[in-house]
Amino acid sequence: MPVFKAPFNGYSVKFSPFYESRLAVATAQNFGILGNGRIHVLDLSPGAPGVTETVAFDTSDAVYDVCWSESHDSVLVAAIGDGSVKIYDTALPPPSNPIRSFQEHGREVHSVDYNPTRRDSFLTASWDDTVKLWAMDRPASIRTFKEHAYCVYQAIWNPKHGDVFASASGDCTLRIWDVREPGSTMIIPAHDFEILSCDWNKYDDCILATSSVDKTIKVWDVRSYRVPLAVLNGHGYAVRKVKFSPHRRNLIASCSYDMTVCLWDYMVEDALVGRYDHHTEFAVGIDMSVLVEGLMASTGWDELVYVWQQGMDPRAS
Amino acid sequence: MATHQQTQPPSDFPPPADEKPQIPEVTKPANESQQSQETAAKQDSLPSVFVNSEPIREDQIQNAIKFLSHPRVRGSPVIHRRSFLERKGLTKEEIDEAFRRVPDPPPSSQTTVNSQDVQQAVSNVQPQGQIQAMQTAPAPVVMIPPPSLLSRFRWYHALLAVGVLAASGAGTAVFVKKSLIPKLRSWVRSIMVEEETDPLKKADGQPSLAEEAVAAAKAASAAASDVARVSQEMMKTKSEEMKYFEDLTQLLAVQVREMKSLSTNIRNLEGQSSYIPKVYSADQEAYGGSVRTAAERKHYANGSNVVDYDTRSARSASPPAPSADSSVPPHPKSYMDIMSMIQRGEKPSNIREINDMPPNPNQQLSNPRIAPKSKPWDYGQAPQDESSNGSWWQQKNPRSTDFGYETTASRVVGNQNETNTMEPAAIQRQRSWVPPQPPPVVMPEAAEAIRRPKPLAKIDQEAAASDDQSGVSDELQKITKFSESGGDGSENVKITEIHEETEQQH
Numbered sequence: 001m002p003v004f005k006a007p008f009n010g011y012s013v014k015f016s017p018f019y020e021s022r023l024a025v026a027t028a029q030n031f032g033i034l035g036n037g038r039i040h041v042l043d044l045s046p047g048a049p050g051v052t053e054t055v056a057f058d059t060s061d062a063v064y065d066v067c068w069s070e071s072h073d074s075v076l077v078a079a080i081g082d083g084s085v086k087i088y089d090t091a092l093p094p095p096s097n098p099i100r101s102f103q104e105h106g107r108e109v110h111s112v113d114y115n116p117t118r119r120d121s122f123l124t125a126s127w128d129d130t131v132k133l134w135a136m137d138r139p140a141s142i143r144t145f146k147e148h149a150y151c152v153y154q155a156i157w158n159p160k161h162g163d164v165f166a167s168a169s170g171d172c173t174l175r176i177w178d179v180r181e182p183g184s185t186m187i188i189p190a191h192d193f194e195i196l197s198c199d200w201n202k203y204d205d206c207i208l209a210t211s212s213v214d215k216t217i218k219v220w221d222v223r224s225y226r227v228p229l230a231v232l233n234g235h236g237y238a239v240r241k242v243k244f245s246p247h248r249r250n251l252i253a254s255c256s257y258d259m260t261v262c263l264w265d266y267m268v269e270d271a272l273v274g275r276y277d278h279h280t281e282f283a284v285g286i287d288m289s290v291l292v293e294g295l296m297a298s299t300g301w302d303e304l305v306y307v308w309q310q311g312m313d314p315r316a317s
Numbered sequence: 318m319a320t321h322q323q324t325q326p327p328s329d330f331p332p333p334a335d336e337k338p339q340i341p342e343v344t345k346p347a348n349e350s351q352q353s354q355e356t357a358a359k360q361d362s363l364p365s366v367f368v369n370s371e372p373i374r375e376d377q378i379q380n381a382i383k384f385l386s387h388p389r390v391r392g393s394p395v396i397h398r399r400s401f402l403e404r405k406g407l408t409k410e411e412i413d414e415a416f417r418r419v420p421d422p423p424p425s426s427q428t429t430v431n432s433q434d435v436q437q438a439v440s441n442v443q444p445q446g447q448i449q450a451m452q453t454a455p456a457p458v459v460m461i462p463p464p465s466l467l468s469r470f471r472w473y474h475a476l477l478a479v480g481v482l483a484a485s486g487a488g489t490a491v492f493v494k495k496s497l498i499p500k501l502r503s504w505v506r507s508i509m510v511e512e513e514t515d516p517l518k519k520a521d522g523q524p525s526l527a528e529e530a531v532a533a534a535k536a537a538s539a540a541a542s543d544v545a546r547v548s549q550e551m552m553k554t555k556s557e558e559m560k561y562f563e564d565l566t567q568l569l570a571v572q573v574r575e576m577k578s579l580s581t582n583i584r585n586l587e588g589q590s591s592y593i594p595k596v597y598s599a600d601q602e603a604y605g606g607s608v609r610t611a612a613e614r615k616h617y618a619n620g621s622n623v624v625d626y627d628t629r630s631a632r633s634a635s636p637p638a639p640s641a642d643s644s645v646p647p648h649p650k651s652y653m654d655i656m657s658m659i660q661r662g663e664k665p666s667n668i669r670e671i672n673d674m675p676p677n678p679n680q681q682l683s684n685p686r687i688a689p690k691s692k693p694w695d696y697g698q699a700p701q702d703e704s705s706n707g708s709w710w711q712q713k714n715p716r717s718t719d720f721g722y723e724t725t726a727s728r729v730v731g732n733q734n735e736t737n738t739m740e741p742a743a744i745q746r747q748r749s750w751v752p753p754q755p756p757p758v759v760m761p762e763a764a765e766a767i768r769r770p771k772p773l774a775k776i777d778q779e780a781a782a783s784d785d786q787s788g789v790s791d792e793l794q795k796i797t798k799f800s801e802s803g804g805d806g807s808e809n810v811k812i813t814e815i816h817e818e819t820e821q822q823h
Contacts, residue, residue, distance in 0.1 A: 018687050030655050035668045060671040072685045086673065091683040098673065099680040119689055136682065149400035159694060164367050171400050176367045185368040189404045202694040206366055222367055226406070237646040246693050257646040281649055290692060301649060 001308040001316050002050025008038055010299030012065040012285040017116075018073035020291040021045070022054075025305050026078065028062030037063035039078055041090055044307060051307060057088050057097055065111045069136070070119040077122055077136075079109035085124050087136060104132060104141055111154040117162035125155040131167050133179060145177055147184050153196050160205040168198040174210050176222060188225045190218055197241045203249035209266070211239035217254055219266045230266040234275075240284045247293040255283035261298045263310065278306055278314040369408045377407050381415035476566060483559045490552045498545055505541050509534040584650060 008027035016022035021044035029035030037059040042051050062081035069075035074091035087100040107127035114122040121135045131152055133143040150170035158164040163179045176186035191212035201207035211217045217232040217239055236258035245251035252264040261283055263274035281301035289295035294310040308314040381402050402412045
């Protein structure tokens with residue numbers, strides 16, 4: 001399984017929705033505390049070395065998240081630590097990049113997610129307590145959603161309903177929003193501590209998972225949201241990111257400050273179905289490929305990016 | 318464009334023009350049905366699923382009112398009060414109702430109150446509230462920092478207290494010695510003088526009296542000298558105590574130095590090899606779980622970690638992250654180094670000046686080479702498994718994709734910078750029929766205009782899905798129309814793909 005060593009600490013990894021062998025990695029210098037950032041576009045190749053860098057873009061501040069456009073195969077959007085949102089086109093030569101930089105958030109932008117159904121807009125979540133809605137062709141944000149009382153760590157579109165999204169915040173609430181409504185439509189006090197990540201079930205549009213500083217992952221059904229469907233214990237420290245599999249309806253992948261990546265089946269009594277401890281620092285980024293079933297990637301503060309098939313050892317050569 | 322918070326969305330963005338955002342969710346399905354029937358059936362369930370459909374709970378509102386009426390709560394920002402109630406599980410409607418019932422300006426607006434209980438609670442609290450608000454408002458702010466301060470400054474506090482005590486003891490001893498004793502002596506002398514004058518006054522010469530007086534004076538002077546001696550001893554003990562405390566502080570300083578040297582030794586040792594388990598730090602218990610190093614990022618110029626604790630704990634009504642974990646994840650050693658550097662106000666030396674602004678802010682996006690692919694969850698279950706001898710990442714569970722858009726694209730479109738290494742033609746993949754995608758969005762500006770009639774596009778897809786042959790021919794017709802109208806390269810790609818597809822069908 002190939003490994004990519006980045007010069008900076010990894011923060012996020014995303015597979016391209018167009019090319020099976022392509023992924024983007026967001027990295028930040030000095031653990032993202034203070035320093036530059038870099039976005040790597042990697043390509044998987046059949047032979048050695050397995051993964052190569054196609055292009056890299058340097059940024060003045062840390063890159064906390066990156067996502068691929070769902071409408072243009074060569075375009076990616078980056079969430080930057082100086083509050084800006086930058087758009088890169090890998091089909092253009094690096095000196096022409098970035099092609100856009102939107103400076104609206106008052107604090108670090110922590111996550112960016114592209115709408116998979118409408119394919120024309122994306123969300124950014126920031127430490128300035130707001131979520132913003134953007135379209136690439138517009139010079140400014142379309143909407144600002146300001147209700148959270150603390151940093152918003154992630155905003156994720158519903159995979160079936162193009163106007164609905166969820167946001168996870170440090171104010172310990174998960175909010176469901178509809179872009180056609182002025183405010184949130186649901187407020188779920190999902191955890192007693194900061195909620196770092198959330199993701200929707202791709203096959204059941206009313207179910208989503210949240211991960212928190214309290215080391216648990218909770219699975220919720222919005223139709224009966226007072227009590228979670230499942231509480232997944234097993235991580236030793238805060239769970240930094242959670243992701244529902246695009247291929248199996250009950251499979252969840254998560255990564256944590258305990259340096260492991262875990263796989264869960266929340267419908268099963270003994271939910272933990274896989275654990276990978278290949279990282280030697282906080283594991284902070286994880287993604288599951290939409291195009292190749294079972295293909296996963298993770299990155300962490302150890303500056304490494306691993307890509308592997310479920311069931312195999314990420315460190316195997 | 319609008320960046321409003323709770324106002325109506327601008328009319329140019331998605332909703333149908335006649336849909337008001339303030340409409341309660343019950344009437345939403347009626348509005349939704351104005352769109353096409355197909356999506357209306359779907360979206361009838363949409364608003365009712367992603368909203369709170371529970372009735373308002375009066376008991377929760379009562380609890381909220383009690384909370385909001387508390388004098389200490391009244392001093393806190395509104396957003397914290399809302400956040401607290403949200404975390405307790407109240408819905409938006411319940412919170413709004415509670416805020417409505419608890420009057421904001423304290424007295425005399427009791428007409429808005431609904432129930433007797435609330436009235437009493439409010440009226441009871443308010444007279445006290447005003448008095449206590451002044452006292453307690455500063456108190457909460459003051460109370461929050463000291464616990465954290467105490468935990469850090471316990472030793473210093475103790476040493477300070479000891480020092481203060483020693484100094485006060487020494488001061489009182491000096492004071493006693495210098496002022497009280499002379500006063501005592503003068504008093505004794507005055508008594509002695511009086512004693513002497515008394516016998517002198519008595520003419521009848523009673524030597525026993527005089528002797529007694531002398532003896533009394535001697536006793537008094539002896540007592541005075543005793544007092545003096547005792548005070549001197551006190552002084553001595555005080556100075557001994559001071560010496561003792563000085564020794565103590567010296568020992569503590571020595572210990573601290575030793576510990577510092579130990580830690581630097583450990584760091585040196587660990588610095589030699591990279592992937593060794595990390596060093597705990599009590600300073601960083603806040604990052605036990607929280608992502609947010611925001612306070613540090615902001616305050617690196619100021620340099621004080623204590624300031625960060627204060628701002629973080631003052632910012633949110635919830636217990637800040639330190640209390641969240643029972644354990645702190647061990648942070649990398651270099652992370653601690655960088656944090657301490659920043660707290661000292663230093664900047665890490667490896668940061669470069671980078672200009673990452675767009676060179677051409679009006680740069681056009683390059684035309685997409687590939688049409689967007691359908692997601693595996695759009696059409697129900699995941700595709701079948703099949704082992705293949707292809708690239709290592711496809712070995713276990715290859716995904717049967719759409720028509721291999723990539724390979725055709727790489728053949729047709731020449732000017733790509735990236736390598737397109739996936740899907741060597743050697744891989745034989747079973748391709749299940751997936752309805753063709755809508756053409757790529759060439760003019761994103763039209764996206765919103767498209768958004769409303771989008772259901773029509775969906776209906777086309779649905780129709781196509783149901784019938785293979787007719788769908789293919791429809792697509793062919795569509796494509797030929799496009800090519801006739803002079804589409805760009807992407808359309809050419811589509812044509813070859815459809816041709817390939819039709820070839821496979823046969």
